[in-house]
Amino acid sequence: MALFPKPAETQQLGLFLLNKRLIRIFLGVAFFVLVVLGLVWRQQHDALPVLPPAPGFDEPPGFYPYETVSDYWPVSLDPTGKSTQDLCATFPKHMLSLVQPVLKMGHGEDRTKLDAQLDSVSACFRPDELLIFSDLDERIRNFTAIDILAGLPPKYYDLEYNPDIGNYLLQKELSQNGTLDKDQEATKKVNGWIIDRFKFLPQIERAWLMRPNKPFYFFYETDTYVVWDTVYRFLSTFDPDVPIYMGSPSPGRHDSSRDNLKTWFANGGPGFALSRGAVKALLRRDVAPHGQYSGPTVSEEWLPLIKDECCGDSVVGWTLWNNGVALQGYWPMFNPHPLHGIPFSDRYWCQPIMTLHKTTPKDMVEVWKWEFGQRKFKRPLLYADYWNFHRPGTSDTLDNWDNGDWDASKSGPEQGIDSFEKCEEACKKDDSCVQWNWRGRDEKVCVLARSFRYGEKREPEQRDDKWVDYKSGWIKDRLDKFRQERQCEVVEWVGPSITRVF
Numbered sequence: 001m002a003l004f005p006k007p008a009e010t011q012q013l014g015l016f017l018l019n020k021r022l023i024r025i026f027l028g029v030a031f032f033v034l035v036v037l038g039l040v041w042r043q044q045h046d047a048l049p050v051l052p053p054a055p056g057f058d059e060p061p062g063f064y065p066y067e068t069v070s071d072y073w074p075v076s077l078d079p080t081g082k083s084t085q086d087l088c089a090t091f092p093k094h095m096l097s098l099v100q101p102v103l104k105m106g107h108g109e110d111r112t113k114l115d116a117q118l119d120s121v122s123a124c125f126r127p128d129e130l131l132i133f134s135d136l137d138e139r140i141r142n143f144t145a146i147d148i149l150a151g152l153p154p155k156y157y158d159l160e161y162n163p164d165i166g167n168y169l170l171q172k173e174l175s176q177n178g179t180l181d182k183d184q185e186a187t188k189k190v191n192g193w194i195i196d197r198f199k200f201l202p203q204i205e206r207a208w209l210m211r212p213n214k215p216f217y218f219f220y221e222t223d224t225y226v227v228w229d230t231v232y233r234f235l236s237t238f239d240p241d242v243p244i245y246m247g248s249p250s251p252g253r254h255d256s257s258r259d260n261l262k263t264w265f266a267n268g269g270p271g272f273a274l275s276r277g278a279v280k281a282l283l284r285r286d287v288a289p290h291g292q293y294s295g296p297t298v299s300e301e302w303l304p305l306i307k308d309e310c311c312g313d314s315v316v317g318w319t320l321w322n323n324g325v326a327l328q329g330y331w332p333m334f335n336p337h338p339l340h341g342i343p344f345s346d347r348y349w350c351q352p353i354m355t356l357h358k359t360t361p362k363d364m365v366e367v368w369k370w371e372f373g374q375r376k377f378k379r380p381l382l383y384a385d386y387w388n389f390h391r392p393g394t395s396d397t398l399d400n401w402d403n404g405d406w407d408a409s410k411s412g413p414e415q416g417i418d419s420f421e422k423c424e425e426a427c428k429k430d431d432s433c434v435q436w437n438w439r440g441r442d443e444k445v446c447v448l449a450r451s452f453r454y455g456e457k458r459e460p461e462q463r464d465d466k467w468v469d470y471k472s473g474w475i476k477d478r479l480d481k482f483r484q485e486r487q488c489e490v491v492e493w494v495g496p497s498i499t500r501v502f
């Protein structure tokens, strides 16, 4: 379009400009053209991002009747006395073509957690199969942890603009001059948690760059327990070219451009999955007519937000939302509870487990081995199956033990309850109560819960000048009755929901 005349045309143009009537026509036409161009521009920009389904996905009634099979072979074996190698020989390696595992860690993290992760959930992955992203380049066993914070857009390293990055730069310096971990005083100054949020978007970019076009990417952390058999079964039922973002829903930012609609993100701890379609939607950049990128990378674009936000998982949710991808909440398949803290009840007894969070290092390794003896060909492992690991509710009362206060009510001396025995009595009187917990000495609190939890050892604690000790009990009859009545004839696969939450 010759809106801007070339020099050779200027003489002619001079004559042209003399004619006032023609000028008016020209201006009219120009105005019309501009209006049309403006409308086209607006339409294109309104169409992107696609309006996400609002306010999210509703839970469909009933359960999905997915028929799935295990790809492990043999599907199960007695794990007693078996080595990791023996167990991993049954791992369905071909499923790595379906799901790319991506483990995020930090150099400063507790190494027992990392070791437990590599001895359980990640034990069957070879170094060329698992991606490990960290805040420092280092060799871990035979894996190479990649410093995902190196090579970010320059603005990230501007200490005035983004002061928290100083923790990363200091760690790098200490590593380079050989004092990291050796000089404890200096190492203590590195706050690894505070830079964790910067890893979330770059890890998605890098996973795509290193392993492009995988149908699904599964992002998890050192203390995430992942049941790969269930992941493979479940993700096999989805079209990877549809933008899918799934995980355990947490409330995120409000979208001011859409009536302050509340958005959701996947809590990073229980892990999250992205389909190829979702990664593409997230990483899409504007391109100039000659092919050069004209827009920023996703890491660059969202730095102004990340630098002042608490957590990286919420930023992933928000950026996906802004690219037209809303979270599909799959709690409790993605469960923020640890194994010892699962509140077993009627609520999701017959549903499959995909992930757990903050399971103890010891439990991670033990339940992982145990799983090899439990797997079934035609149905995934359910909460009902995992109950068998700790068998909560079958034990006698336990001193110095805390079975928790999830889904519970509290009472005390004001209600005439001033001892462990009185607390037990109160539980027995309440038909919905299945376990109780007495917080004694100075505290005097009776906790009555509606779900069976294993819980954990808890020694007496002093807070200010007050002491508290913990004693737990379970009503075994109610557990037996419940288990007899609740046989899992159908696998209760749930649909996506952001109203069914943790």
Ligand SMILES: *[C@@H]1O[C@H](CO)[C@@H](O)[C@H](O)[C@H]1NC(C)=O
Pocket: 141, 142
């Ligand atoms: C690491 O690799 C070496 C050489 O391939 C191999 O012999 C060794 O068993 C591996 N170690 C682990 C922990 O996988």
Ligand SMILES: *[C@@H]1O[C@H](CO)[C@@H](O)[C@H](O)[C@H]1NC(C)=O
Pocket: 173, 174, 177, 179, 186
């Ligand atoms: C290593 O780097 C840190 C941080 O800059 C510095 O404080 C320390 O003195 C250095 N140590 C050596 C041995 O160079």
